[in-house]
Amino acid sequence: MTWCKSAWQKAQPIYDQIVIMPFIKGMIDGTLDQSKFNFYIAQDARYLENFGRALALIAARAHRKDHVLDFIRFAEGAIVVESALHAGYLSGQDGAKKIEVSPACHHYNSYLISTAAIAPVEIAMAAVLPCFWVYKEVGDYIFEHQNKNGNPYQAWINTYSGTDFGIVVNKAILICDEIAATCTPRQRDAMTEAFLTGCQLEWMFWDSAWRLEKWPVMA
Template identity: 50%
Template sequence: MKWTEQTWKKIDENYNAILNMPFVQELAKGTLPKTKFQFYMAQDSLYLEHFGRALAMIGSKSHHIGDALAYIRFAEGAIVVENALHESYFEDFGVTDKGVLQPACHHYTHFLKSTAALEPVEVAMAATLPCFWIYKKVGDHIYNGQQITNNPYQRWIDTYGGEEFADSVKQAIDICDQAAQHTTPEIRKRMTEAFIHASHLEYHFWEAAYDMRIWN
């Protein structure tokens, strides 16, 4: 069994908790309050800037030139392509200021950047994978189960449930499996730990958006 298949089993319960959380349920139904989505989009836009930097660091440390190129392209996608979606939503939903990194976003982005900077590149790859993979699976879950029309959040659903994003996710999964296969048991263990921790941070990111959690 591939490393990603084994590791996903360890976060399956957390993934199902994400699917059942109010933020995702109401996003799928189009009933998520506008203020909560505004908060989420502002934080997610800030997140993508830091996520892109972490991906670029991974690219610079990758052992194989193909992996380096892939992660540099992932970084470009996070910073340029996905931010274009956010900017259009900012206009549609009246968001004029991203604000500052709030606790959940701050914790998540600093975990990713410190991991990319200080850990072996294989561990950093594993830490960034949940953002790709969980978003894709959540997007697919909503897209395939849709029963309503005129969802105000349809473009978000289409982005993460679309084929272009699916290609990037598959590539990231394949790279992580190759990295796990060719590294040591100790680093593979640390890859698993980083993946699990990042999956919990994904949950808390959406939870914090629904609660609109800010610094006290």
């Protein structure tokens, strides 16, 4: 069994909880409150800036030249292509643009940047994989179960269930399997731990949007 298949098996309980979240259910039937989606998009725009930086850091540290180029392209996609999707949703939403970074988003950003910068590169690659893989699986799930009659979130659904994104995800999975094949069992275990942490942070990210999460008010 490849490392990715093994890691996904371990992450399956997390994914199963993600697809039954009220936020995801609201996207499926198109009834998600616009304020919650605006909050999510505002956070995701902040997240993608740091995700792109994390991918660029991994590119700089990758051992294989083809992986360097792959992660440079991943970073470009995160910053340019997906940012265009966010810009479309945020256009005219001045309130969404002013939403401060949430604790969950801040934590996810810090985890990715610190891992990409100082952890062994194979662990860094595993840590960013959930943002590719979990989004693709969730995007496909929503697409298969969605209400297609004027769903206001159709552009988001089409992006993450689309063929182009699927090609990127498959490449990220392949790279992690190639790297894992050269690692010791202990290194692969560390990769799995990083992958599972990323999956848990994906759950936290959507949960924070559903709750419109704020920082604690200091007395």
